[in-house]
């Protein structure tokens with residue numbers, strides 16, 4: 001099969017590799033669409049890969065073409081997406097279905113080969129059927145959709161809250177969409193890149209502003225940029241007894257001054273962390289997301305700015321890394337050739 005192989009730091013090549021064979025408990029998926037995640041860039045161009053050579057990619061949709069010998073053949077031919085976190089199903093957190101907190105997990109596209117390829121292998125237990133109306137590319141966005149839904153659910157916003165989102169990349173935009181669906185009365189987005197404002201307005205943000213502008217107080221402030229200045233800005237505008245939700249992975253050290261800690265203490269703030277998404281049967285973020293999409297209550301396709309082939313991806317991702325152009329969500333279509 002054709003795949004993108006990360007051979008060493010910064011060296012991603014389009015090449016022919018062996019098609020993986022599904023083992024016990026696994027399915028082979030023909031990948032129809034796979035999303036480039038913000039986390040893929042540091043994995044490819046930084047020091048965040050677990051091993052080389054690695055096929056990255058963890059946001060996917062495709063069709064099951066084969067399953068391991070003992071698995072249910074009913075899966076073959078099904079349109080699916082996959083939860084990329086592979087839980088051990090053995091630790092105390094897995095035992096209670098909190099797979100996102102697993103002590104010993106695998107991960108598609110980082111701890112094992114992922115979906116930047118014509119085919120990928122994933123555990124059958126990690127598959128979710130795609131409802132009919134959900135397209136391949138929307139299916140591939142299930143992971144960021146579920147991760148952001150999980151984030152918002154962690155913060156328990158109330159109907160009528162004023163919400164601010166720092167960082168209007170796909171994750172920030174999705175957080176805003178969920179906040180709006182949850183009944184935010186005023187949703188403000190902050191970003192240094194004004195080119196992101198029109199899409200934010202389209203997706204339901206009431207205001208899109210530069211972080212340099214004067215900021216209004218909010219009930220819930222969401223840091224989704226991974227920028228340390230944005231984190232301090234996000235903290236600064238939370239009302240007394242309000243909440244700060246941390247979503248972005250910080251790339252550098254964050255310095256909190258004594259007065260910042262003072263803000264958390266004196267305002268009695270709740271600081272909320274969030275990690276990955278819930279895939280348990282009762283609380284699944286994935287089921288909620290896919291059902292909302294099926295009912296036409298939310299659509300993730302407006303987030304897609306570019307569609308590329310596998311072969312185009314290495315040079316395209318280098319330009320993304322160098323910030324040569326503005327993009328939101330980039331989808332690779334591994335079955336396409338141009």
Ligand SMILES: [Zn+2]
Nearest residue numbers: 037059143144
């Ligand atoms: Zn992702």
Ligand SMILES: [Zn+2]
Nearest residue numbers: 088091094102
């Ligand atoms: Zn576990």
